[in-house]
Amino acid sequence: MQQLLLISMVVVFAAFVQGATGVGFALIVAPVIGILKPELLPVCVLVLMLPLNLYVLWRERGAIDRIGASWITGGRIVGTAGGLWVLAVLTASQLALFVGLSTVAAAVVTLMMPAFSPNRPAFIGAGLVTGITETATGIGGPPLALVYQHHAPAIMRSTIALCFLVGELVSLATLMATGRIEAPQLSAAASLLPALLIGAGLSRVVHHRVNGRFLRAFVQVFAIVSGVVLLVRAA
Numbered sequence: 001m002q003q004l005l006l007i008s009m010v011v012v013f014a015a016f017v018q019g020a021t022g023v024g025f026a027l028i029v030a031p032v033i034g035i036l037k038p039e040l041l042p043v044c045v046l047v048l049m050l051p052l053n054l055y056v057l058w059r060e061r062g063a064i065d066r067i068g069a070s071w072i073t074g075g076r077i078v079g080t081a082g083g084l085w086v087l088a089v090l091t092a093s094q095l096a097l098f099v100g101l102s103t104v105a106a107a108v109v110t111l112m113m114p115a116f117s118p119n120r121p122a123f124i125g126a127g128l129v130t131g132i133t134e135t136a137t138g139i140g141g142p143p144l145a146l147v148y149q150h151h152a153p154a155i156m157r158s159t160i161a162l163c164f165l166v167g168e169l170v171s172l173a174t175l176m177a178t179g180r181i182e183a184p185q186l187s188a189a190a191s192l193l194p195a196l197l198i199g200a201g202l203s204r205v206v207h208h209r210v211n212g213r214f215l216r217a218f219v220q221v222f223a224i225v226s227g228v229v230l231l232v233r234a235a
Contacts, residue, residue, distance in 0.1 A: 003036045004192075007036060008194075014028035018203070019055070022157035022161065024141065025045075025048075025049060025052060026139040026140060027142070029048070030103065031103050042137050042171075043172070044188050047172070051193070053165040054165055057158060057162050064159050071127065073167065074127060075126065079131020079135070083133065083134065096233070110220055127143075129143045148160060
């Protein structure tokens with residue numbers, strides 16, 4: 001019960017952050033679940049992100065970059081196979097280590113990446129990396145945040161939500177087909193759904209005026225700290 005309460009509090013905050021900025025949910029939630037209940041990864045995170053991204057997509061559907069989203073989705077589908085390979089070859093402790101490394105690396109790259117104008121190879125590459133990391137760990141936002149970090153907030157939020165939604169459906173269908181979805185993972189996601197709805201609802205109040213730069217920086221710092229803790233525990 002204590003673990004569920006702690007994870008629920010993290011989910012509220014993470015849903016608020018993603019609803020306000022477009023990224024951050026998995027970066028915040030996955031390391032915490034990896035520390036407390038690693039057996040829930042990645043299914044619990046992927047299931048929770050479905051309603052969250054559907055909500056953000058509907059809220060800002062008029063700002064979607066459909067061309068960029070198409071190229072990202074193509075790369076994302078191909079990358080799913082790489083994520084399955086990671087799940088197949090790693091043990092539970094190795095997967096926790098992989099989550100920690102992925103979290104820290106993604107956060108550091110997002111913080112250090114200079115401004116650039118994304119092109120077709122950048123979109124495809126972001127989708128490919130996202131497919132691997134999100135299928136294996138539930139974390140897929142940083143590559144997409146990199147290619148859209150200098151776009152208008154509404155474009156970033158809506159397009160990333162669309163890419164996430166399609167990609168999560170592909171990952172979950174693939175995980176189901178390979179027998180990697182279990183009842184306790186779905187039950188945990190259902191228990192955390194109220195926390196998700198609270199966080200998403202709060203983001204609606206402030207998403208149009210929140211200081212996105214500060215909030216994104218906070219997410220990255222939190223992700224680095226959580227990832228390091230997970231690496232220490234998995235070592």
